[in-house]
Amino acid sequence: MGEVGVGGSGSLGPGPEVAAAKLLPFLAPGTRVDLQTAAVRHVLALTGSGPGRELLAGQAALLRALAELAAAPAPAPARDAARALVNLAADPSLHEPLLAADPGLPARLLGRVLDPQWPWAEEAAASLSNLSREPAPCAALMAALAAAEEPGVSGLERLVRALCTPGYNPRAPLHYLGPLLSNLSQRPAARAFLLDPDRCVVQRLLPLTQHPDSSVRRGGVVGTLRNCCFEHRHHQWLLGPEVDILPFLLLPLAGPEDFSEEEMERLPVDLQYLPPDKQREPNADIRKMLIEAIMLLTATAPGRQQVRDKGAYLILRELHNWEPEPDVRAACEKLIQVLIGDEPERGMENLLEVQVPEDVEQQLQQLDRQEQEQLEQECQELAPEPWGERAAPT
């Protein structure tokens, strides 16, 4: 969630640090609600600007009081406190002071996110999503998730359940669980859970690549899936009948094209006979991530074969014709090259007709080697998250 502003915030007057410290007593539990409300408004206004956040970074007691207020029951001004936390968590330089002031913050926010009755669960999810971009708070959150285990249900499972259950919290759509899970999936332990073949986790996320209500949720889920695709040992399983990930990555990239009967038969059922009003994913970043995820699945020879067999080329060909964003187009081109490049039957005759000078041939081989190396290198490191940091190398 971006920074949350508050209209018409009053000036704090001279000596802002003094003023900030003076707010502390009004944030304490048990204070008159109107005073609490006014004080939290001031803090919220401060969190909207860099200098304001810098000021708050030095006020450990105030940060702690704010964090507690954000989880306090009505009539406490929990919403504004929660929004202030979202703003603070959006600034990586505040992560350390926040966690130092309140080490239990990730666990408390998690409790609020998973509470189906909590009215400000969306803000809590956004705070966690912002916090989990950085490795240290992400690790702290993983620990909190491990501690949030209920009998037979791990903390991550509860999180996925909240994300996948429509109306889990009637007062909060919890879209920010998407980017939160995406950030968590940078960690091997989270991926191990998501990709456990004895469970049904990643399968439940797949339909959300088409979630119409929120690009935040879609982007988070697609980012999660892409991070999972780095696990090449799981490619066969991901592409196989148990998960069948490919149609769910291709469907958002497909438009309303009417393919011939023969071409239609080559597509996975999910992509066949799409209605004339079918829209492509409107968000270019998400389209790019989808292409990257498919690219990752082509890292191995059997993976390439499976992606080819399922008619990915047809969808990408049409996407390439349509794609307005140059970098998405480039990603699409690269994937198409991988898909059609290896086929020995196609174009071989033409190549034989053309006389290729020896030095050019050597150059081409050199380029192939370089690209192969680059691909391998890319496969070794996880791609950066748009909302977060690079995941740890596997």
Next chain:
Amino acid sequence: MDAFLEKFRSQPYRGGFQENQWEEEFEKVPLFMKKAPSEIDPKESPDLACLQSIIFDEERSPEEQAKTYKDEGNDYFKEKDYKKAVISYTEGLKKKCADPDLNAILYTNRAAAQYYLGNFRSALNDVTAARKLKPCHLKAIVRGALCHLELKHFAEAVNWCDEGLQVDAKEKKLLEVRAKADKLKRTEQRDLRKAKLKEKKEQSQNEALLQAVKARNIRLSEAACEDEDSASGGLAELFLDGLSSENPYGARLSLDDQGRLSWPVLFLYPEHAQSDFISAFHEDSRFIDHLMVMFGETPSWDLEQKYCPNDLEVYFEDEDRAELYRVPPRSTLLRALQHPRYFVKSLTPAFLVCVRSSLFWKNYLQERKVHQI
């Protein structure tokens, strides 16, 4: 005692088996029964009725009785006698015992028996009842998912699996059923999309055909209604009726890439009560073109060999006025259809064909007024 023993010496033993039917009698002794009778009649076999009353003693608690019925049902189930298993479980449920777990098991087991009998709806009702008593009863959830799968409620089957996986995230059967149901759900959605597109395509094709017919000023019969508004609506309706009405050859009006129409056309030969059907008569083709091909060889019914292409005349009938119009054989189909008195019936134009100056035809024409076009 002595007197009792004396009785055996003086009188023959009456309780023994009859030699000629001992096997049947043997069967009636509970211990030696190979099969329990489906109905126990206390008069026929009092000993069996006694045993039954011991097992299902009314004085025992409903829980104990229900449990006995459950065990009995399970025995039938193991023998694959699902009908009797259903009866036993039903009896167990009738005891209305206070143990919700036992009742949940009775419901779930009855559901399993119903499932194997193919009664998926009843089975579903039972597992639903079981889950009300015991929401996390995994067997009931698995059975429910299987029922939904059988009933082709694929989305529901997936939901039940997901609910079951919340109880046990690694339940193999649920993972398997979920994968299966999900795949079938997606295939079903594809089929729906396909059917919808097909319907839409047909609709637009029909509209294009209707437009083509209207643009040519071709009249469809019985569309000539009194007022204009209903005429246009009636026309479209009549048109669709015509398109959907199957003629014996399955041919229908079609529009080619050049925007030209081809009609299914009927040639009638009243003299011989014969007819020919042309499945696609291009509107720009001439009658003579078809006649040349059709009568290049003498048809079997033309015993007198009179029907030579150049001796044939073509007419159409104005049914309202009972008048005939002679169509020059060199005229195209379109020209004939555009005649102000031509009304196409069932989207299949019909023409009368006869031999010029034949006696039959002269008689036929005498009764009717003939126009030249």
